Amino acid sequence: MAAAHRTYLVAVCVMFIVTTFVGSSWAIVHELNSDNIAKFLKGKLLTLIFVDSPSCSRCRILYPFFVAASQAFPNNPEIFFSRTHDRNLIKQWGVSELPVIMHHRVGMKTQQQLKIDVTVDGIIDEIARLLQGNFADIKRTYSININYKNYDELIVASQQYTLILVHDKDDHNEREVIEQLAYTFRNDDAIMFASLDLVTQRKLRDEIFMTKETPVVMWISHDDKKTPMRFGAVLSHELLTQFVNERTLLQRELSGDLMPEAGLIPLADEIINSYVALIMEGKTEQMQSAIYSIEKLLETSERHHAEMVEYYLYILENIVANGASTSVKDIFKKLDQILVDKEGLSVKQKDIVSRKRNIIAHFLNLQQNYNTEQEALLKEKLQLELENKGKDKKSQRKTQKIHEPITNREEL
Numbered sequence: 001m002a003a004a005h006r007t008y009l010v011a012v013c014v015m016f017i018v019t020t021f022v023g024s025s026w027a028i029v030h031e032l033n034s035d036n037i038a039k040f041l042k043g044k045l046l047t048l049i050f051v052d053s054p055s056c057s058r059c060r061i062l063y064p065f066f067v068a069a070s071q072a073f074p075n076n077p078e079i080f081f082s083r084t085h086d087r088n089l090i091k092q093w094g095v096s097e098l099p100v101i102m103h104h105r106v107g108m109k110t111q112q113q114l115k116i117d118v119t120v121d122g123i124i125d126e127i128a129r130l131l132q133g134n135f136a137d138i139k140r141t142y143s144i145n146i147n148y149k150n151y152d153e154l155i156v157a158s159q160q161y162t163l164i165l166v167h168d169k170d171d172h173n174e175r176e177v178i179e180q181l182a183y184t185f186r187n188d189d190a191i192m193f194a195s196l197d198l199v200t201q202r203k204l205r206d207e208i209f210m211t212k213e214t215p216v217v218m219w220i221s222h223d224d225k226k227t228p229m230r231f232g233a234v235l236s237h238e239l240l241t242q243f244v245n246e247r248t249l250l251q252r253e254l255s256g257d258l259m260p261e262a263g264l265i266p267l268a269d270e271i272i273n274s275y276v277a278l279i280m281e282g283k284t285e286q287m288q289s290a291i292y293s294i295e296k297l298l299e300t301s302e303r304h305h306a307e308m309v310e311y312y313l314y315i316l317e318n319i320v321a322n323g324a325s326t327s328v329k330d331i332f333k334k335l336d337q338i339l340v341d342k343e344g345l346s347v348k349q350k351d352i353v354s355r356k357r358n359i360i361a362h363f364l365n366l367q368q369n370y371n372t373e374q375e376a377l378l379k380e381k382l383q384l385e386l387e388n389k390g391k392d393k394k395s396q397r398k399t400q401k402i403h404e405p406i407t408n409r410e411e412l
Helices: 037-041 057-070 087-092 120-131 151-156 172-184 202-209 237-248 266-274 276-280 284-300 303-322 324-340 347-403
Strands: 006-010 013-022 025-032 046-051 079-084 100-105 112-114 161-167 191-197 216-221 224-230
Touching: 025 037, 025 057, 046 057, 046 120, 057 079, 057 120, 057 151, 100 120, 151 191, 161 172, 161 202, 161 237, 172 191, 172 237, 191 202, 216 237, 266 276, 266 284, 266 303, 266 347, 276 284, 276 347, 284 303, 303 324, 303 347, 324 347
Parallel strands: 025 079, 046 079, 161 191
Antiparallel strands: 006 013, 013 025, 046 100, 100 112, 161 216, 216 224
């Protein structure tokens, strides 16, 4: 059965319900506003409220992960997921930056903001903390199920890459692969993973994907939502992870751990490599060209790369201010110290710091290679000078012999 928007008349207010079909159950995100919120919250143990705005691009990116988290609680009589665009509520709650997740528990007079990562794990772990319950048996799904009703909002309106499995009821192995893949990249909001049931969603199949084959994986770029591209290789966790890494540069291992090159931006590295001597010698005036090139790169960088490109700039500016060798090492030590304080960082924040540490490590490696090359050049120069001195001395001895006066020679 296909999911559909439903309209309910509650007292004198209208409540819209966004539904997402999950397996054999419904995961529901309720739409709230100033008129219906009091009645809706009454008597409910826990309600999460995703606060956003239709014009908020960051909201469009994170909302699918809120929906994915709701899939763990289909038809739950105690835990409810909802959303609001209501400006009066946003003002009343003192929300200054979107999106945020508010929560309300039975007996609370006001809603409170949650300071969490908007990820499936972040949301479900926070629910467990709030309710002091053991949620180990809750089945977490990291990909979302799409249908004709939610496709535009969850796929088209979002500004990230999307990988979609088109399947039927028999494609159990492939559905498991996509779920493994979604788990691998569960902390990255630059990409989302979805499944489309070919049998129940024929309209979406015919209008958008135009395929009757299953299983098929479709790739949708963040900047071209109208042209899904078919993945042509074997549908394995390994190959799909490699494919996603190549397209996004997120650089995850199958386990979800970050690779050593995570955070590195190849185009930025090309710029750094072309100015490496000036950078490592801390030649301030000449380094301005490198800084300008990185700034231009920032203008065209993808959203999830921007912070790392900015970090390249941060390093260069510190080198200009303090000198190459000491500056890079000092930054590295500071980042190490931040990582030591793991209690103060969320999972996403730890990933950001790890990516920045990889950039610093790359600079340190460049510095070490540069120093090694300079030492080799210096050694070669000294060796050449010694050889030249040896040749000069030998030449001098020959000259002395030629001009040496003839003595003790018998006369004819």
